[in-house]
Amino acid sequence: ANGKTASEARFRSYDYLNRTSRSFAAVIKELDEELMDPVCLFYVILRGLDTVEDDMTLPLDLKVAQLRSFHEDIYKEGWTFTKSGPNEKDRDLLVHFNYVIEHFLSINPVYQTVIADITRRMGYGMAEFCTRRVATVEDYNLYCHYVAGLVGVGLSKLFAASKLEGEVFSQMDDLSNSMGLFLQKTNIIRDFLEDHLEGRLFWPREIWSEYCNDPEELCADQNLDKALACLNHMCMNALEHIPDAIEYMSRIRNQSVFNFCAIPQVMAISTITLVFNNPEVFKRNVKIRKGLACKLIMEAQNVDVVRAIFLEFLNEMARKNNNARDPNYVRISTLIAQVRWRL
Numbered sequence: 001a002n003g004k005t006a007s008e009a010r011f012r013s014y015d016y017l018n019r020t021s022r023s024f025a026a027v028i029k030e031l032d033e034e035l036m037d038p039v040c041l042f043y044v045i046l047r048g049l050d051t052v053e054d055d056m057t058l059p060l061d062l063k064v065a066q067l068r069s070f071h072e073d074i075y076k077e078g079w080t081f082t083k084s085g086p087n088e089k090d091r092d093l094l095v096h097f098n099y100v101i102e103h104f105l106s107i108n109p110v111y112q113t114v115i116a117d118i119t120r121r122m123g124y125g126m127a128e129f130c131t132r133r134v135a136t137v138e139d140y141n142l143y144c145h146y147v148a149g150l151v152g153v154g155l156s157k158l159f160a161a162s163k164l165e166g167e168v169f170s171q172m173d174d175l176s177n178s179m180g181l182f183l184q185k186t187n188i189i190r191d192f193l194e195d196h197l198e199g200r201l202f203w204p205r206e207i208w209s210e211y212c213n214d215p216e217e218l219c220a221d222q223n224l225d226k227a228l229a230c231l232n233h234m235c236m237n238a239l240e241h242i243p244d245a246i247e248y249m250s251r252i253r254n255q256s257v258f259n260f261c262a263i264p265q266v267m268a269i270s271t272i273t274l275v276f277n278n279p280e281v282f283k284r285n286v287k288i289r290k291g292l293a294c295k296l297i298m299e300a301q302n303v304d305v306v307r308a309i310f311l312e313f314l315n316e317m318a319r320k321n322n323n324a325r326d327p328n329y330v331r332i333s334t335l336i337a338q339v340r341w342r343l
């Protein structure tokens, strides 16, 4: 490809990044030059895979085959995917995926291999969950590993390959996985109503079946006590990943990598504190205020400050744990204390 189309391909990758997530696009642009393109491509390629997984209009066999072949399709110049349903949010990305591929083929093959390997493992994992539900907490952790934990694993390998972080990051799968699980579980809790209205459910049966016979019941006003108890149980499950996330961030040496990793984590602790014991979760999509988000972005500069931010939100969550009718009241208070001491 001549210089013009190569720079056009690069421009389009960033254009898709900006369109899929404006706020996170700003965070990626904070990254050191060496990592910005590989991470931007990783993000956009994962969005492509996510668009296939999310498309409920695709026949199951076609969806499964496409999820499993995506890691090979990203090497095919000119390849595009035009079978997405007309209303799919990022349909346009797949229709013009040839530009992403052109950009992908222009970066260091070491980064290509990391991205392709994670894309393969994630695609197979998503395909596995096309034909099975998230029933147990173990299923829940496995599903979140596939769609989010692997992103953390892949990013750690990109950090190591770039030499901006030590080689030790290429073998930091457990801590990297926890970085993904904390973000993904927070999103799954926050997005309960939005997902429910689209006929999607990620909350594991092993948890919600303690509080209702069908998740639909959690939306009914007269079941608010049960719904809040279930919500708080889900939050407790997510809090368990916080010590690993803090440990991961304590090992980062490069400032731009730290900012890139810390900002989503402080957003997540703020979000999970907001949704904890909050009836609004079953009424509308609860989001932290823009002003608070900006404050957190400015503050999250090193692991000591990030640890202090987490402790402050854990105190807030302990204060909100005031529901005497919540059967988990004591468990929550004990867990918050345990997480605090481990930070």
Ligand SMILES: COc1cccc([C@H]2O[C@H](CC(=O)N[C@@H](CC(=O)O)C(=O)O)C(=O)N(CC(C)(C)C)c3ccc(Cl)cc32)c1OC
Binding pocket: 021, 022, 023, 024, 039, 042, 043, 046, 147, 148, 149, 151, 152, 153, 155, 156, 176, 179, 180, 181, 183, 184, 187, 260, 261, 262, 264
């Ligand atoms: C070491 O690991 C990470 C370090 C930094 C950032 C992320 C992680 O943060 C964003 C942050 C982001 O995208 N935030 C959204 C907010 C929102 O989703 O509501 C945004 O700012 O729009 C996020 O959410 N996900 C999506 C997954 C959670 C599925 C991985 C994500 C998707 C692709 C990439 Cl390359 C990275 C991330 C990491 O991934 C674990």
